[in-house]
Amino acid sequence: MKIVQIGHAGHCGYAYPGIKSHAIEFTGLSAGSAGLETEGIIEFAESLKKRGFEPKIYSDWKEMLDTEKPDIAIVDPWYNDHGKISLYALEHGINVFCDKPAATDFETLEKIQRCDKAIFAAMFDARTNPAFKAAKKAIKEGRIGKVRMMDSRKSYKLGKRPAFYSSRETYCGILPWVAIHAIDWMKWLSGEHYTDLTGAAISRLDNGDNGDMDITSAAQFLMTNDVIATVTADMYRPMSAPTHGDDRVRVVGTKGVVEVTDGKATLITDPDGVIELENEPAGDIFEDFLARLSGETNHLTKESCIESTFWALKADERARERFEK
């Protein structure tokens, strides 16, 4: 099998252990729309050498896909280019392992949905997290009864964000980039599906001089079976906090509550009270993707990635209304 990579703006690294262990040929690396220099592709290629990868460098991603005709493309350009590049690859029969969101406009998202020439997955990595997997297991075993409400938190350290975060032309916003993880994990944890957006908000004030970048956000949804799902996402986590991201979820059921905080899952049920659940083994989303290519599993389906992206875009669209009045 042959793999290529377009851009390195996000989480391309998820693929590297699997590329190694499956001896996949890593034959090409290209820039997205912004170009080799702006995206720091040459320097990035140097860092890949240390991992034992020496892909040929292309300045044009289309030329690379047409020339290399790889089995898989890792799609990790500036986020607003995810959709366009994924769609081109899929239409040329190339399987796509793309960072989230799957696209940043509804039209491209729908085209990706419809294209069945190749396999598509977006990088929803919480599904591999040991504590989230422990929560999922408890829910699946019926320990909290029926799921009724969920609330999630994503809080990141701001650090030094690349310049492309400063403009809506190149950055998709905090709801499709950060909150989308929670939108996906709440669907995955509960087995429910989104039916309505009931609220969304973003703010860009005091964003560390990052132009139009959102720094706080909230979104609220209804799901099948009358489940309420909410998320807040922000980039104000202090640098000295113990972890980069403060990922939390609470799932409230008819018979109990399961909650993930600080990498641990806790369950409250009657009559046992509060117990800490044992973490599950970590998963690997790239391995799941490879398994899909060989027809082995049905994890992280395109439909599921598209649904999470769709509702993140809906939330962003609603939240942006106030800036566009």
Added chain:
Amino acid sequence: MKIVQIGHAGHCGYAYPGIKSHAIEFTGLSAGSAGLETEGIIEFAESLKKRGFEPKIYSDWKEMLDTEKPDIAIVDPWYNDHGKISLYALEHGINVFCDKPAATDFETLEKIQRCDKAIFAAMFDARTNPAFKAAKKAIKEGRIGKVRMMDSRKSYKLGKRPAFYSSRETYCGILPWVAIHAIDWMKWLSGEHYTDLTGAAISRLDNGDNGDMDITSAAQFLMTNDVIATVTADMYRPMSAPTHGDDRVRVVGTKGVVEVTDGKATLITDPDGVIELENEPAGDIFEDFLARLSGETNHLTKESCIESTFWALKADERARERFEK
């Protein structure tokens, strides 16, 4: 000073230590609109005896107010009667210590707002909580910089709810009864004011056979200075959980985050990382109310109680739209 009480559906008990310590005469007890028997007033009067109070029992609250002409009325009938009774008392120059919400319709709320014949306060007790006070102190001292986002949780044990919770005719719903606490404390903690409701949802499924009672809810607001404020409230806390209510708030600022969980306040700032704050001494909202009567303080003003009630009612109105289509 003379005090009377109407109903005992909620948190009338907040007043009793102050009635004792200030030697206020507790001269009358009446039912609200539902009547002596339905409201269990006779049995309740027995329980008051054990506290050393022997008020005269009235079946009609108006007659009691007109006869006793008290300085203060504790207004604690079924929640949908709060507004009507408070307004009558205020218009007759009687100071009102009322459970929240201040009213359950906008018209009565506005009349209470306009009436300046007596002092009004609603029972927003989180303002007296040692951990919430510690968080407030940290915010006031500037330790988290400017407040930018807040998220809150209210989760109660369902237990056995009185029958009046089953109907919208008598119960105001979870947003004005439960989430309102968080709506108030986020305003109090931040010093900001609500400017817009950006989302609200309630659900009544699987509510333990309590008729039309809401069991889950979420609301989302914008505040002055572009602060986003969210709350979820539910009644699914398992009976074996360590506390009746799981009250939480996280306040995210430009320089740090303060969070109240399990009765403790935690601060994260640079460069110190995570530290636990020392709890402040517990307050007493009835004492604050008495201090307002003697002109000593400006705590828990009518305007503030009205604002919290107004936005809780707005959220409820929005959330109910889906049931009324």
